[in-house]
Amino acid sequence: MRDLDLRKAKIHLAGFNQVEEPIDEFIAGTFDEWQSYQNAKNFSREYLISLIQMPGTKRWLFAGVYDQLAPTKRPADTKTKWKYTYRHLAGFEELEGRLILEYARSGRQAYVYADKVVHDMRVHSLRAKRMTVGDFPGFKAVDISHRTLKVIVKEQIDSWRSALSSVAGVYLISDREHHMLYVGSATGEGGIWARWETYAHGGHGGNVRLKALEAEKGSVFTNGFYFSILEIADKNTGEKQMMQLESEWKRRLLTRDAGLNGN
Incomplete structure (x- = not known):
């Protein structure tokens, strides 16, 4: 040196x-x-x-x-x-x-x-090695930026993929730049991992209000996005039951009236 x-x-x-x-x-x-x-x-x-x-x-x-x-x-x-x-x-x-x-x-x-x-x-x-994305910290501790999510998905980090693909659940996107929240849910074989992969690849994940934000702000619209998990469930949980859980979290967090949820 x-x-x-x-x-x-x-x-x-x-x-x-x-x-x-x-x-x-x-x-x-x-x-x-x-x-x-x-x-x-x-x-x-x-x-x-x-x-x-x-x-x-x-x-x-x-x-x-x-x-x-x-x-x-x-x-x-x-x-x-x-x-x-x-x-x-x-x-x-x-x-x-x-x-x-x-x-x-x-x-x-x-x-x-x-x-x-x-x-x-x-x-x-x-540190023994250069700082990088750490191992999966547990569902309650997840709070990662969109940039970090993209790294996790790109590198297919095993501890994250294994944990997130093993459960269904309700998740939260915090838009910290605009101080707004979005609640979503994930079901099916790929669990939360499969749903979050769509955000890593496309940003808006197909959501109506997030698409509008992208149209307004351009590709930088995800810069303030952070992802966390509100509730996990067995992957065999039915879609109807998951939608009820999602709806309850939307009600609690006011994401329809003052957030990014369109329904």
């Missing part, structure tokens, strides 16, 4: 932006693109060190060191003002996605000078 003059480096403390979790972007392989969009010229030193917050903790995953930081002004009607081009600086690859630091940042400060804060950071751990 090479040395780095911290007086020439700035740290990006990448955390939840009210829509996306940067750790999801990292797992999906899209973090570099996600980070490149900035509302100001935030990468103002020769080098950039990127740390990604582990949700709900004071721990940070090392994502890499970058140089050749070149900002380009974006059109006035775009969401972010600047787009950076940069490259991964060689010599740190063995730590990317593995090194975890502990640091209590001040408020929501996201851009700090490396030489000013490095003494307040300590090494928490070094």
